Amino acid sequence: MDAARDDLMPLVVVTGGLGRVATVLRPWLRKHYRLRLVDRARPTHPHDDVVQADIGDPDAAYRAFAGADAILHLAANSSPWQTWDSVYAANVRTTQVVLEAAAAHAVPKLVLASSLHVMGEYNRPAHWPVDPRLDPRPCCPYGLGKVVLEALGRTTAERTGASVTCLRLGLTGWPLTERRYLGQWLSDDDAGRLVLAALRSTERYGVHFGVSANTRAHWDISSARHELGYRPEDDSEVLADRAGPSSGPVCRLFDPQISD
Numbered sequence: 001m002d003a004a005r006d007d008l009m010p011l012v013v014v015t016g017g018l019g020r021v022a023t024v025l026r027p028w029l030r031k032h033y034r035l036r037l038v039d040r041a042r043p044t045h046p047h048d049d050v051v052q053a054d055i056g057d058p059d060a061a062y063r064a065f066a067g068a069d070a071i072l073h074l075a076a077n078s079s080p081w082q083t084w085d086s087v088y089a090a091n092v093r094t095t096q097v098v099l100e101a102a103a104a105h106a107v108p109k110l111v112l113a114s115s116l117h118v119m120g121e122y123n124r125p126a127h128w129p130v131d132p133r134l135d136p137r138p139c140c141p142y143g144l145g146k147v148v149l150e151a152l153g154r155t156t157a158e159r160t161g162a163s164v165t166c167l168r169l170g171l172t173g174w175p176l177t178e179r180r181y182l183g184q185w186l187s188d189d190d191a192g193r194l195v196l197a198a199l200r201s202t203e204r205y206g207v208h209f210g211v212s213a214n215t216r217a218h219w220d221i222s223s224a225r226h227e228l229g230y231r232p233e234d235d236s237e238v239l240a241d242r243a244g245p246s247s248g249p250v251c252r253l254f255d256p257q258i259s260d
Contacts, residue, residue: 009034012199013068015098016075017056018044020173021113021191025072028192033199037248038064039075056094061101070109070199073098080117080140080251087145095149099156107162111198112153112168114207116184116219117143122252128183129220132168132209140251150207157205164227170211170219176236179243180254182216186211187234197228212236 010033014022017037017161025050029035036049043050053060065071071217075098077090095112102110116123118137122130138144150166157164170184172191186194190212198208208224224230249256 007034009037009065010069012070012072013038013065014072014074015039016073017050019074021074021169022072023052023175024188024191026163026193028189029072029194032196033070036064036068056097058101060099061097062104065101065105065107068102068105068107071098071102071107072111072112072113072195072199074113075118076113076145078115078142080142080253082141082142084144087141091142091145092148092152095152099152103156103160106160109199110153110156110162110164111166111195112145112149112166113244114144114150114168115143116168116170116209116211117120117251117253118146118150118168119219120142120251123184123218123253125257128218130209130218131220132207132223133156139253142251144251154205161204164205165201165203166207167198167210167224168207170209172210176239176243178246179240180246182236182240182243183214183216184211185214185236185239187232187236190232190234193232194228194230197224197230201228203227 012033013036015038018039018041027246038051038055040054051064055061102239117139118136120143121137136147153164153166171181172186176185194210209219209221211219212234214235
């Protein structure tokens with residue numbers, strides 16, 4: 001791609017830009033956007049625009065978002081075992097800083113990474129496929145933090161007029177090694193398709209599950225299909241024979257009475 005055309009592409013700022021999920025998404029995003037990656041880690045991609053910064057610092061966030069056409073907020077501590085104090089410091093407060101900096105620059109499009117943990121207590125056969133319109137029932141402090149993220153996103157959409165899309169991502173960027181994850185797998189390619197669809201959406205505010213077109217349809221992705229135009233192509237069932245037993249407890253996302 002020539003430099004002149006590249007300069008005309010919209011700029012997407014990606015928080016957590018050197019992390020696991022961003023690594024999956026970057027090849028898809030580069031085809032359509034200029035990227036500015038913001039991360040606390042030392043830059044290792046000399047051909048990318050990388051800002052080494054703590055996105056929870058309001059001044060750093062404000063500088064990082066200058067000129068942005070959209071923000072993809074991925075930065076978070078994703079451990080389901082952390083305490084609420086950790087969730088608040090690493091995830092909730094950081095999201096608030098991100099949204100305030102985005103509003104200061106009047107960024108018109110925000111995509112926020114939420115999680116299936118927001119609805120983890122519904123992950124039982126009686127509720128499959130889980131409807132994204134149900135009231136949140138988080139399974140751990142991490143999930144509760146993502147409930148707050150979604151509420152902050154809604155408030156931002158209503159207050160600023162920005163388009164805000166929250167994606168409740170399933171298993172993203174990890175190998176599918178355990179059977180219990182078959183219903184919530186999001187392939188690398190479908191992750192790219194989903195985030196591109198979210199960035200292009202003009203919905204005022206929306207919350208959608210982010211998983212592939214899995215035969216084990218535990219999470220209802222019809223809103224992502226119809227409202228975002230998400231077209232998943234992959235199915236975890238092709239990996240089912242290679243998936244093994246559970247490795248141990250993971251909060252209450254999985255029924256403690258059922259091992260797989």
